[in-house]
Amino acid sequence: MNTKILTCKVAGVTFEGRQEYLAKLCLSDPCQIVPEPENPYDPNALAVHIAHEGEVFHVGFIPRQLAAEIAPHLEGEKVMAKILEITGGFETRDGGRASLGLLIRVEIPA
Secondary structure, rough: EEEEEEEEEEEEEOOHHHOOOOOOOOOOOOOOEOOOOOOOOOHHHHEEEEEEEOOOEEEOOOOOHHHHHHHHHOOOOOOEEEEEEEEEEEOOOOOEEEEEEEEEEEEEOO
């Protein structure tokens, strides 16, 4: 089977307490892309779930435009991904903290 490898930033990481989840993660934690065809905002929504120390966290979504391209290829099936980098979290000039972000690699059927 042919596959396509995509690298993308995870969207929505600043909502619903997800920054707290991101702060706990390790690069070696298992990551899974989960189709959400019943999502009321986007029928192509692809959630990003990460397992860490016995818990599974919903940390965000594949960006909408990219999800629209790849969701049909997944045929409703979950697919594994790899965490490449946890970004941000540094101290800003005003003494605050920059939001954490997540860069992942996904291999999908072509």
